[in-house]
Amino acid sequence: xxxxxxxxxRGLPLPELRLSAGLVQWQAQVARGxxxxxxxxxxxxxxxxxxxxxxxQTTADSSLRWLPPLANGSALLAPxxxxxxxxxxxxxxxxxxxxxxxxxxxxxERNLRRWLSLLRPGEEPSSWxxxxxxxxxxxxxxxxxxxxxxxxxxxxxxLTADWLAPLSAEQQRVWVQLLVAExxxxxxxxxxxxxxxxxxxEAGAFTALQWTRTQAEGxxxxxxx
Amino acid sequence: xxIFHNILDGLYLLxxxxxxxxxxxxxxxxxxxxxxxxxxxxxxxxxxxxxGTAIGLILAVQLQGFLGxxxxxxxxxxxxxxxxxxxxxxxxxxxxxRSGSAVATELASMRVNGEIRTLESLGIPxxxxxxxxxxxxxxxxxxxxxxxxxxAALGAAALVVLANGGQALGSVLSxxxxxxxxxxxxxxAALFAGWVIAITCTMGLSAGFAQAAVPVAASRxxxxxxLGLFALDGLxxxxxxxxxxxx
Numbered sequence: 001x002x003x004x005x006x007x008x009x010r011g012l013p014l015p016e017l018r019l020s021a022g023l024v025q026w027q028a029q030v031a032r033g034x035x036x037x038x039x040x041x042x043x044x045x046x047x048x049x050x051x052x053x054x055x056x057q058t059t060a061d062s063s064l065r066w067l068p069p070l071a072n073g074s075a076l077l078a079p080x081x082x083x084x085x086x087x088x089x090x091x092x093x094x095x096x097x098x099x100x101x102x103x104x105x106x107x108x109e110r111n112l113r114r115w116l117s118l119l120r121p122g123e124e125p126s127s128w129x130x131x132x133x134x135x136x137x138x139x140x141x142x143x144x145x146x147x148x149x150x151x152x153x154x155x156x157x158x159l160t161a162d163w164l165a166p167l168s169a170e171q172q173r174v175w176v177q178l179l180v181a182e183x184x185x186x187x188x189x190x191x192x193x194x195x196x197x198x199x200x201x202e203a204g205a206f207t208a209l210q211w212t213r214t215q216a217e218g219x220x221x222x223x224x225x
Numbered sequence: 226x227x228i229f230h231n232i233l234d235g236l237y238l239l240x241x242x243x244x245x246x247x248x249x250x251x252x253x254x255x256x257x258x259x260x261x262x263x264x265x266x267x268x269x270x271x272x273x274x275x276x277g278t279a280i281g282l283i284l285a286v287q288l289q290g291f292l293g294x295x296x297x298x299x300x301x302x303x304x305x306x307x308x309x310x311x312x313x314x315x316x317x318x319x320x321x322x323r324s325g326s327a328v329a330t331e332l333a334s335m336r337v338n339g340e341i342r343t344l345e346s347l348g349i350p351x352x353x354x355x356x357x358x359x360x361x362x363x364x365x366x367x368x369x370x371x372x373x374x375x376x377a378a379l380g381a382a383a384l385v386v387l388a389n390g391g392q393a394l395g396s397v398l399s400x401x402x403x404x405x406x407x408x409x410x411x412x413x414a415a416l417f418a419g420w421v422i423a424i425t426c427t428m429g430l431s432a433g434f435a436q437a438a439v440p441v442a443a444s445r446x447x448x449x450x451x452l453g454l455f456a457l458d459g460l461x462x463x464x465x466x467x468x469x470x471x472x
């Protein structure tokens with residue numbers, strides 16, 4: 001747990017990642033296709049950290065300040081990140097792809113059907129995808145958010161434990177496995193706060209991965225798997 | 226003072242939009258533009274036609290009485306009023322009432338619900354995805370709506386003139402209609418439409434985060450954009466008169 005995560009395991013290294021939220025700052029080099037754990041630096045509680053980064057009005061500006069360096073729109077799976085209410089489900093899921101113009105439509109459709117069969121088993125794809133967002137339940141919204149994150153062009157997906165909390169244990173396991181597997185297939189990075197660790201471990205996401213941990217320039221703890 | 230700032234924010238937004246036209250290369254932005262064209266340009270049509278017809282009827286009846294049944298005088302006066310002032314102004318008012326309030330409410334709701342933050346987190350600039358298509362749709366729809374309004378008003382006025390035993394419609398219209406006036410009024414309508422929707426976008430995006438901020442933003446957007454519309458019309462009139470005096 002003490003080696004540095006700065007040497008990319010595979011693929012090209014991303015630009016140096018700088019996270020800044022009020023008093024909190026990290027600096028680390030992120031490699032594609034790896035999982036990173038961001039732990040709260042000493043003296044700052046995890047809840048405070050999450051509040052600063054992700055929650056609500058008072059932290060909106062500071063959280064956005066560190067988003068651009070996360071390379072072309074990272075995907076956040078965190079409270080406060082929502083679907084667009086004036087679009088249907090499929091439009092929401094494909095929005096990042098339609099805007100950034102990456103990927104092939106056929107591949108997107110194939111992936112969408114596969115993910116839907118895992119996340120919403122027994123659901124008829126076309127009727128679900130054409131629903132307005134207002135008619136979705138909480139779990140369905142989260143499924144759409146997860147698919148949008150997987151469909152997006154961002155190289156990094158950030159996951160928080162409280163986003164996963166409303167799901168059943170079985171759903172958490174299946175969803176996290178899908179997230180980890182797809183992130184690695186697509187050579188993207190998966191970032192998550194420290195309190196997500198039990199869920200990730202429960203899902204068996206780390207069994208084949210070797211953990212390392214580093215103190216990045218003395219400003220924060222970063223772990224990579 | 227705050228209203229003045231809001232109006233200037235709208236002006237700044239309008240002036241900086243040409244630099245963002247490159248975003249139209251993106252499919253997602255074009256889809257929003259098409260929806261906005263449908264909403265602002267097409268679905269406003271019945272309202273614009275009704276307003277135009279009503280204005281044409283009212284003005285023609287009043288002018289006929291005032292001018293003693295002079296049909297050419299009636300249509301000339303109506304033409305001057307419609308193509309130089311009323312057409313673009315009424316189109317702007319219709320756009321504020323219908324599209325402006327809807328745009329401000331929609332953007333304020335998106336801000337309250339965290340959708341604006343979501344877009345930014347996805348690397349989608351709000352100005353490109355939300356503001357550009359709305360303002361551009363207004364700029365494109367405004368001249369067409371203005372023309373429909375003027376045609377409806379002139380048609381209604383012509384019917385009043387004919388009903389009162391006026392001259393043959395075709396000869397009267399060919400005498401009073403002027404192409405430069407029509408083009409000038411369309412240009413003004415485009416400017417007014419872009420201006421008011423830019424102001425409402427600014428107001429919607431600057432709403433607070435509480436649910437109560439949505440109706441406040443919508444109300445302020447309508448008020449400020451209406452004031453901005455009249456202020457711009459007044460300024461244009463002032464400049465055109467000053468230009469004519471200097472010439």
